[in-house]
Amino acid sequence: MRAVRPLFPRILAAVEVARLPVAFGVVANVWLMVLLARVEASAAATSAAASTATSASTSASTSASTSASTSASTSAFDTIDAVTADATVAAALSDSAQLIAALPVWLALGASMAFAVGFMAFGAALNDALDAKRDRAFAPERPIPSGSIAARRAFHIAFAALVLGVLGALPFGTAALAGALVLAAIVLGYDAFAKHIPAFGIVLAGLATAASMLALTPDSPSLVPVWLAMSQTMGVGALAYILGEKRPKLSRRAVLLGAAGWGFWSAALFALALERNGGFGADATLLPAFFERSLLVLPVLAVIVCALFGLWKLRGVRGPRAAEKLLRYGSLWKAIVAAGWLAAAGLATEALAVAGIAIAITALLSIARELAPQAAAPASWRS
Numbered sequence: 001m002r003a004v005r006p007l008f009p010r011i012l013a014a015v016e017v018a019r020l021p022v023a024f025g026v027v028a029n030v031w032l033m034v035l036l037a038r039v040e041a042s043a044a045a046t047s048a049a050a051s052t053a054t055s056a057s058t059s060a061s062t063s064a065s066t067s068a069s070t071s072a073s074t075s076a077f078d079t080i081d082a083v084t085a086d087a088t089v090a091a092a093l094s095d096s097a098q099l100i101a102a103l104p105v106w107l108a109l110g111a112s113m114a115f116a117v118g119f120m121a122f123g124a125a126l127n128d129a130l131d132a133k134r135d136r137a138f139a140p141e142r143p144i145p146s147g148s149i150a151a152r153r154a155f156h157i158a159f160a161a162l163v164l165g166v167l168g169a170l171p172f173g174t175a176a177l178a179g180a181l182v183l184a185a186i187v188l189g190y191d192a193f194a195k196h197i198p199a200f201g202i203v204l205a206g207l208a209t210a211a212s213m214l215a216l217t218p219d220s221p222s223l224v225p226v227w228l229a230m231s232q233t234m235g236v237g238a239l240a241y242i243l244g245e246k247r248p249k250l251s252r253r254a255v256l257l258g259a260a261g262w263g264f265w266s267a268a269l270f271a272l273a274l275e276r277n278g279g280f281g282a283d284a285t286l287l288p289a290f291f292e293r294s295l296l297v298l299p300v301l302a303v304i305v306c307a308l309f310g311l312w313k314l315r316g317v318r319g320p321r322a323a324e325k326l327l328r329y330g331s332l333w334k335a336i337v338a339a340g341w342l343a344a345a346g347l348a349t350e351a352l353a354v355a356g357i358a359i360a361i362t363a364l365l366s367i368a369r370e371l372a373p374q375a376a377a378p379a380s381w382r383s
Helices: 009-020 022-054 064-076 080-083 087-091 095-102 107-132 131-140 151-172 176-190 198-214 224-243 252-276 298-311 319-344 348-375
Strands: none
Touching: 022 095, 022 107, 022 198, 022 224, 022 252, 022 319, 064 151, 087 107, 095 151, 095 176, 107 131, 107 151, 107 176, 107 198, 151 176, 176 198, 198 224, 198 252, 224 252, 224 319, 319 348
């Protein structure tokens, strides 16, 4: 028993370096895009089946046509891996939706989770390794300066995580592999220098969120969820920077530059969303038709609920501790918002699963942070 106790804080330190407790927010966003690609394929298959049934109705009875249409619609999602066999259906799909539709569900979700966790851990571990000298002076409670984990071990974690992330992208094709390399470059740029330039760093962090969501589905028509996640990352990051009293302070010029960066990339995503959902004509929309318009209030409500929860958790907390709480819970809030988008797309079961996992992780994280002081864990793990 004595040999086990010293191991506990070391495990907690390694988990903190990799930011695994907050990685599920990234996983949820990537799962969201993968599942939306499958919904896109399912909707295309259902539409094609309905069209076929309508054509067949001219030579068959009304009851037989209705039965065929209902059968095709019911089995569309269950047989989604075969939709690309129909040339008409395949022509209506994005390339990534065709590829994801052909993958088994377990492989699509498992590989995308490996991709998300890998790149999340890569960025977090690399950040701590590169900041080791600075943390010895300004944050001695961090895992590396406190001696809980060696700097070289953090580099090892970063390399292993990068390999995991790249391997997770492989089943999604060459475009996804290229997207993974772009994401790696963004993460490296942020960790190496951008984070020390407030306006640039906050915008690049938002771009990393968008890139992680689009890496596996680069031609997805569902870009509004990407925009919302990117905006959340930038907003939470800016607020955490201010609450954490970091240096250099956010000047008025930095705020204006950051806002301009957010505006530019927001306009780019909205323009691309219009182009992918009917062009710029009168029939253009920002979201694919498979979203239930009456349920689009759900992701909006999720944002509001998470904001209110954040205000409650931050009551009476100031300084770096407030910034840490905001970033920690902000990552999990992404999963709640992703659940709202899934529900709006008709995936109620998947939405409940994602939200349930996020809530469970939040509870387990709180318990772990309560146990950490008893195991002499790093101070940054204490609430």
